[in-house]
Amino acid sequence: MLNEGKARDQLEDILNDPEYQAYHKDPGFFSELWDKALEAIAKAIEAIFPAVEPTARASSIILIGIIACLIIALVVITIVLISRRVKRRKLNESKPLQSMNELEWSYERHMKEAETFAASGNHSQATRHMFLALLLYFHEREWLKAMVWKTNWDYYDELRKVNKEWADRFYRLAIVFDQVAYGEREVDAPEYVSFRDEAIELIRDKGHES
Numbered sequence: 001m002l003n004e005g006k007a008r009d010q011l012e013d014i015l016n017d018p019e020y021q022a023y024h025k026d027p028g029f030f031s032e033l034w035d036k037a038l039e040a041i042a043k044a045i046e047a048i049f050p051a052v053e054p055t056a057r058a059s060s061i062i063l064i065g066i067i068a069c070l071i072i073a074l075v076v077i078t079i080v081l082i083s084r085r086v087k088r089r090k091l092n093e094s095k096p097l098q099s100m101n102e103l104e105w106s107y108e109r110h111m112k113e114a115e116t117f118a119a120s121g122n123h124s125q126a127t128r129h130m131f132l133a134l135l136l137y138f139h140e141r142e143w144l145k146a147m148v149w150k151t152n153w154d155y156y157d158e159l160r161k162v163n164k165e166w167a168d169r170f171y172r173l174a175i176v177f178d179q180v181a182y183g184e185r186e187v188d189a190p191e192y193v194s195f196r197d198e199a200i201e202l203i204r205d206k207g208h209e210s
């Protein structure tokens with residue numbers, strides 16, 4: 001009994017201790033913020049649905065849902081930003097037009113030059129001119145503005161504002177062009193034909209006329 005009485009006295013001392021009382025009375029910043037958020041949601045429910053009496057459980061569920069939506073939105077935005085950064089890095093900030101002379105050529109002339117190089121077996125140079133043909137075709141249609149100082153990422157970004165599908169297809173071809181331009185890749189005949197056909201398909205796309 002003495003031990004039991006002593007334990008009870010110690011417990012009472014702890015409960016009456018000023019530090020314990022202060023901790024018990026002060027729920028903490030986040031707890032207080034949570035309570036205020038619940039109160040705001042309850043008021044909003046009352047304002048929108050006067051006949052409904054909001055409960056603490058309903059307010060908590062709504063608040064959790066809002067927080068979950070914000071987290072999901074943040075994750076999606078982060079993924080999009082990372083994806084764009086990766087895409088930009090892949091394009092190596094290359095400038096496809098090396099001189100004003102290339103800019104002054106028509107896209108048809110670049111296509112003919114591409115076929116000349118392909119016939120001589122230089123498929124890497126053929127690929128380069130075919131890409132410039134596509135770039136200048138888009139320039140002539142005024143879907144982007146070709147300039148010597150611009151990078152493929154600049155062109156991709158401009159084209160994306162006109163048509164996202166064309167921009168994505170242009171991007172894939174731009175990656176191959178960059179690899180060829182930086183000497184990372186040699187293009188053989190089948191690869192060139194595939195590249196050429198994709199570029200020509202974009203140039204002849206009937207959707208361009210709409």
